[in-house]
Amino acid sequence: MTSRTRIADLSATADGSTVTLGGFVETVRDQKKVQFVILRDETGSVQLVNPALRAEDEGAADEPERRSVTDSISALTGGSFLTVSGTLKLDERVKLGGLEVKISSLEVTGAAKEEPPIADDSSVDKRMDWRFLDLRRPAANLTFRAQTAFEHGMRGWFVGNDWIEIHTPKLMASASESRAELFEVEYFDTTAYLAQSPQFFKQMAQPAGFGAVFEIAPAFRADPSFTARHATEFTSVDAEMSWVTSHHDVMDMHEAVLRAGFDEVVQKHGAAIEETLELSVAIPDAPFPRVTLAEARDIVAAGGYDIPRADGDLDPEAERRLCAHIEETTGHPFVFVTDYDSSIRPFYHMRHEDNPALTKSYDLLYRGTEISTGAQREHRIDVLLEQATERGMDIEELESYLDFFRHGVPPHGGFGMGLARVMMLMLNLSSIRETTFLFRGPNRLTP
Numbered sequence: 170m171t172s173r174t175r176i177a178d179l180s181a182t183a184d185g186s187t188v189t190l191g192g193f194v195e196t197v198r199d200q201k202k203v204q205f206v207i208l209r210d211e212t213g214s215v216q217l218v219n220p221a222l223r224a225e226d227e228g229a230a231d232e233p234e235r236r237s238v239t240d241s242i243s244a245l246t247g248g249s250f251l252t253v254s255g256t257l258k259l260d261e262r263v264k265l266g267g268l269e270v271k272i273s274s275l276e277v278t279g280a281a282k283e284e285p286p287i288a289d290d291s292s293v294d295k296r297m298d299w300r301f302l303d304l305r306r307p308a309a310n311l312t313f314r315a316q317t318a319f320e321h322g323m324r325g326w327f328v329g330n331d332w333i334e335i336h337t338p339k340l341m342a343s344a345s346e347s348r349a350e351l352f353e354v355e356y357f358d359t360t361a362y363l364a365q366s367p368q369f370f371k372q373m374a375q376p377a378g379f380g381a382v383f384e385i386a387p388a389f390r391a392d393p394s395f396t397a398r399h400a401t402e403f404t405s406v407d408a409e410m411s412w413v414t415s416h417h418d419v420m421d422m423h424e425a426v427l428r429a430g431f432d433e434v435v436q437k438h439g440a441a442i443e444e445t446l447e448l449s450v451a452i453p454d455a456p457f458p459r460v461t462l463a464e465a466r467d468i469v470a471a472g473g474y475d476i477p478r479a480d481g482d483l484d485p486e487a488e489r490r491l492c493a494h495i496e497e498t499t500g501h502p503f504v505f506v507t508d509y510d511s512s513i514r515p516f517y518h519m520r521h522e523d524n525p526a527l528t529k530s531y532d533l534l535y536r537g538t539e540i541s542t543g544a545q546r547e548h549r550i551d552v553l554l555e556q557a558t559e560r561g562m563d564i565e566e567l568e569s570y571l572d573f574f575r576h577g578v579p580p581h582g583g584f585g586m587g588l589a590r591v592m593m594l595m596l597n598l599s600s601i602r603e604t605t606f607l608f609r610g611p612n613r614l615t616p
Contacts, residue, residue, distance in 0.1 A: 173252075177212030179268050184259045188270060190215070191278070193250045193305065197242065204242045206272075207265070208251060211310065216265050217253060219272045238275045248281035248302070293602055300607060300616055311445050312604055315438050316592050320385055322433025323406065323426050332381040332408075337370035339363055339387060343566050350390045352401075363389035366585050369570050371409040372517075372546060376578040381410035385588070393611045397600035398538055398590055402609040409583030416519075416529040416545045417459075419582040420505050423533065423543060424455050427503075427591075434595070448597050457533075458495050459505040465491050480513045489537035496536075507531040516556040518544040519582075533586070536594045543584030550574040 174188045182188060192210035206217040219238055245251075255270040263269045287299045296303040303309060327334065340354065340361045352363040366388050374382040388405040408426065413419055431452045434442075442450055460468070462483070469476060469487045472494065476487050483491065483506065495504040508527045511520050518528040530544035547553050553574060557567060564571070589601035602608045607616065 175212045176208070176210045176215045179215060179257060180266060182257055184257060186257045187254065187273075188257050189252065189254045190270065191250070191252050194245055194247050196247065197245050199243050204239065206242060206245065208253065209305070214265055216263050216269045217255065217272050218269055234274065238272055241275050241277060245277070246281045246283050248285060248305070249277055250279035252276045252278050293600060297602060297608055297613065298616070308445055309603070311438065311441055312592065312596060312598070313606065315434050315442065315596065316588070316604065318433040318437045319430040319592065319595075320588070322430040324385070325433070326426050326429035327383045327408070330381070332383050333374070333379050335371065335374060335382045335384050336386065337364070337367040337384060339389070342569070350392050352389050352391045365390055366405060367407050368585065371407055371583060372581065373573050374409065375411050375548075375581040376573050376576060381408070383408045395611065397602075398593070400589065400601055400605060400608060400610055403601070403605070404588040406586040406588055407583065409581060411579040411581045413545050413580055413582040416507065416531055416543065416582060419543045419545065419584060420457070420459065420531060423541070423584050424457050428452055428455060431595075442596065446596055450595060453503055454501065457503040457505055458499050458501050459507055461508040462506055462510065463508070465506050468494050481510060482513050485538075488534050488539055492534050492537040502536050504534050505531045506534060514544070516560045516562060517546050517553065519547045533584075535591065538590060538594055540590045540594070541584050541586035543582065545580065545582035548574060548578045548580050
């Protein structure tokens with residue numbers, strides 16, 4: 170089996186070397202004296218060249234093979250996958266990295282139809298119909314390389330700090346958050362629900378004595394929203410740790426995890442992002458700005474905006490205005506909004522001892538959009554029972570969760586964060602459809 174050279178590795182290959190490449194056709198220029206093919210693989214593009222046959226080439230030993238290559242190139246369609254062998258030539262005149270491969274053999278391993286179903290100016294929905302073709306774009310490829318680096322950076326921080334990675338079930342017997350956003354699934358002779366988050370399970374790891382756990386995995390919300398930041402299935406980054414003294418400990422950890430992720434993106438792909446997407450990704454400074462929800466309301470009101478929500482929670486416009494103010498006054502793209510009203514937080518968020526109307530919780534906003542919710546959790550069983558009852562929740566249905574707190578549990582807290590939202594905002598893209606490999610929404614279950 171001939172070893173394939175990745176296009177990104179050609180620059181480290183000696184001039185005159187024989188190389189074998191595999192990739193798909195971006196463009197073909199079939200001229201009288203020479204043929205050019207731009208070939209792209211998962212790492213980049215390179216120019217292939219095939220000089221035209223001359224009269225004196227007739228009868229040469231390699232004439233049949235060269236004629237076959239010439240005819241194959243003339244018949245090539247954009248998007249077709251090729252295996253190509255040839256001689257590497259360093260040529261500064263070539264725009265694509267100063268490299269060119271003179272073709273000696275060519276095999277069409279996967280022919281494409283002549284007319285592609287999407288173009289650069291196709292709508293997002295049309296591109297999602299043909300996502301496997303849409304992902305061939307260099308910007309799309311780079312997006313998921315950046316996401317890989319971001320996850321690697323975060324995971325590296327967790328593992329380096331001795332956290333345990335867990336994989337929680339996505340089939341649940343009861344709701345973990347809001348029953349209003351549950352997907353029901355037939356499960357033998359009963360009903361199961363797709364997990365909205367690993368919240369209860371990552372809390373279960375605290376009385377288990379794990380200390381600190383994280384997970385990067387799917388979550389599901391039966392939310393009929395059609396916005397650029399909502400999906401019915403998404404990847405959630407979750408963390409939970411023992412021995413916190415307040416939600417500020419969780420925020421400190423959250424900052425460190427994010428900075429580690431950003432650092433990995435900048436180190437591995439910062440230059441490529443600047444060249445391809447024409448933007449600069451920077452590691453956010455620590456500490457991130459922190460304002461209470463009450464202060465956030467005042468800032469937004471001072472800017473002339475009245476929050477329309479009856480519960481006083483920030484709506485998307487308020488989030489945008491708050492972030493604009495924070496960035497203008499501090500230069501920071503992130504802001505923690507803390508101390509949410511207990512009436513708009515889950516029953517398991519711990520409340521302030523001196524003001525039970527407020528919780529030890531936060532939302533993290535990034536460039537005008539909420540990307541995460543975190544809190545110190547209530548770990549005292551008597552208080553949990555009281556707060557659940559106050560909300561009118563079915564205690565019997567919560568028994569398996571409440572059992573976690575009946576056999577000893579340390580004070581703990583954590584966060585859940587939407588991966589696609591972070592990447593969308595980091596790379597200045599228009600929708601999480603662009604940062605989700607295969608998007609799922611209220612009207613999309615394919616491809």
